[in-house]
Amino acid sequence: MKSTLNKLGVAIALATGMASAQAAYIESGDASNFLASAQLATDMTIQGTIGQGDEGDVFKLVFGSAGILTIQAASSQIDTNIGLFDAGFNALAGDDDSGGGLNSLLSYAISAGTYYIGIGDYAMYAVNASNQSWFLDGLAPAGFGAVSNIENQTSISTGGYTLSLSLQNNAVPEPATLGLLGLGLLGMGMMRRKTA
Ligand SMILES: [Ca+2]
Numbered sequence: 001m002k003s004t005l006n007k008l009g010v011a012i013a014l015a016t017g018m019a020s021a022q023a024a025y026i027e028s029g030d031a032s033n034f035l036a037s038a039q040l041a042t043d044m045t046i047q048g049t050i051g052q053g054d055e056g057d058v059f060k061l062v063f064g065s066a067g068i069l070t071i072q073a074a075s076s077q078i079d080t081n082i083g084l085f086d087a088g089f090n091a092l093a094g095d096d097d098s099g100g101g102l103n104s105l106l107s108y109a110i111s112a113g114t115y116y117i118g119i120g121d122y123a124m125y126a127v128n129a130s131n132q133s134w135f136l137d138g139l140a141p142a143g144f145g146a147v148s149n150i151e152n153q154t155s156i157s158t159g160g161y162t163l164s165l166s167l168q169n170n171a172v173p174e175p176a177t178l179g180l181l182g183l184g185l186l187g188m189g190m191m192r193r194k195t196a
Pocket residue numbers: 027029030031048049050051054056057
């Protein structure tokens with residue numbers, strides 16, 4: 001029974017380790033403020049800087065599963081503002097100060113696939129094909145459409161930021177997770193047979 005329990009423990013450690021044991025993605029140089037040339041972020045934690053004259057930073061992320069995506073931006077130097085865009089560059093949602101103090105926080109239900117996250121100072125806005133602006137406050141206005149880029153209205157302040165992402169899965173588990181879950185259930189079945 002002890003060996004079965006150990007196997008189950010290993011399976012649980014593997015399942016949780018895959019989701020949490022990661023380092024941060026660090027902005028390379030100054031990330032573009034245009035969605036078409038966004039940096040591909042390979043981690044759920046992103047660290048970067050808004051420098052003097054920096055119009056904002058856009059990161060591209062590819063999610064393997066659907067779920068509730070939560071984006072938190074924190075900085076001790078800048079008043080952060082964030083925006084979320086889909087694979088077709090459509091504006092979805094934005095936030096300025098919901099994260100406590102002047103930090104940003106938003107949650108949005110996403111599908112598996114590509115998304116873009118923009119970050120800048122509080123005066124950052126998104127620009128669409130018709131050159132209209134949206135200040136990234138709450139849900140995007142209906143029909144705003146595809147965004148070419150984000151812009152900081154003025155360079156208010158400069159400094160580092162951390163974007164912390166989490167994806168709370170509300171969908172069918174991925175095959176790898178199912179496999180581990182199956183192992184655990186098999187282990188429990190063996191335990192029952194041995195104690196019976
Ligand atoms: Ca930057």
